[in-house]
Amino acid sequence: EVELLESGGALVQPGGSLRLSCAASGFTFNNYAMNWVRQAPGKGLEWVSIITDRGDITKYADSVKGRFTISRDNSRNTLYLQMNSLRADDTALYFCAKALAGSCGTTTCNSRVLSLWGQGTLVTVSS
Amino acid sequence: DIQMTQSPSSLSASVGDRVTITCRASQGISNSLVWYQLKPGKAPRFLLHAASRLESGVPSRFSGSGSGTDYTLTISSLQPEDFATYYCQQYDSIPLTFGGGTKVEIK
Numbered sequence A: 001e002v003e004l005l006e007s008g009g010a011l012v013q014p015g016g017s018l019r020l021s022c023a024a025s026g027f028t029f030n031n032y033a034m035n036w037v038r039q040a041p042g043k044g045l046e047w048v049s050i051i052t053d054r055g056d057i058t059k060y061a062d063s064v065k066g067r068f069t070i071s072r073d074n075s076r077n078t079l080y081l082q083m084n085s086l087r088a089d090d091t092a093l094y095f096c097a098k099a100l101a102g103s104c105g106t107t108t109c110n111s112r113v114l115s116l117w118g119q120g121t122l123v124t125v126s127s
Numbered sequence B: 001d002i003q004m005t006q007s008p009s010s011l012s013a014s015v016g017d018r019v020t021i022t023c024r025a026s027q028g029i030s031n032s033l034v035w036y037q038l039k040p041g042k043a044p045r046f047l048l049h050a051a052s053r054l055e056s057g058v059p060s061r062f063s064g065s066g067s068g069t070d071y072t073l074t075i076s077s078l079q080p081e082d083f084a085t086y087y088c089q090q091y092d093s094i095p096l097t098f099g100g101g102t103k104v105e106i107k
Helices: none
Strands: A003-007 A018-025 A034-039 A046-053 A058-060 A068-074 A078-083 A092-099 A114-118 A121-125 B002-007 B010-013 B017-027 B033-038 B045-049 B062-065 B068-077 B085-090 B102-106
Touching: A003 A092, A003 B033, A018 A034, A018 A092, A018 A121, A034 A114, A046 A068, A046 A078, A046 A092, A046 B085, A058 A068, A068 B045, A078 A092, A114 B045, B002 B085, B010 B017, B017 B085, B017 B102, B033 B062, B045 B062, B068 B085
Parallel strands: B010 B102
Antiparallel strands: A003 A018, A018 A078, A034 A046, A034 A092, A046 A058, A068 A078, A092 A114, A092 A121, B002 B017, B017 B068, B033 B045, B033 B085, B062 B068, B085 B102
């Protein structure tokens, strides 16, 4: 079965750190770009970060740039999100999502189309 | 950044109704538009991309159209399992941006 399973969400104090993991199964993980998307309580979806299939290109939303780091271990079929200097406005349900492709093509960028999502892991930043 | 304006933010409809949701981009996005369906406690579901390309397994009552800055998602005959929140997303440029969502509720 094709599946993404996030873990690592927790209650953390402002300024703290957390590492999220996303375990992939049922597909060839190293063929696809991966993304993190979050949803704050009662709010809409916010894209957080993307990493290409080989892990050589990463991009971030301005709201997390310099604080969050996306990475992947293709030998373990696992995606990560290292979150540092956490703030209250980082409180959200964090989803990992598989893309349609590994990287951008010449005419379209299907690595930015989120074709499979996990159920999310909850991060709460509060004192 | 490209801003995505989705409307309406919510709607009430009955089973069998035709439903249309609109998404407007702040600049042209060359059909680089995706639609997702969200239900509480479940993984979001990918419905279609490239504005109109339906994902395998998605019922044909869902369709997408549009060009330039204006796009629509249409559900031709609303079914009980379609009551959910729908989001558009542009992938023309980074950062990826989503519309504010449309909650489809039972009338």
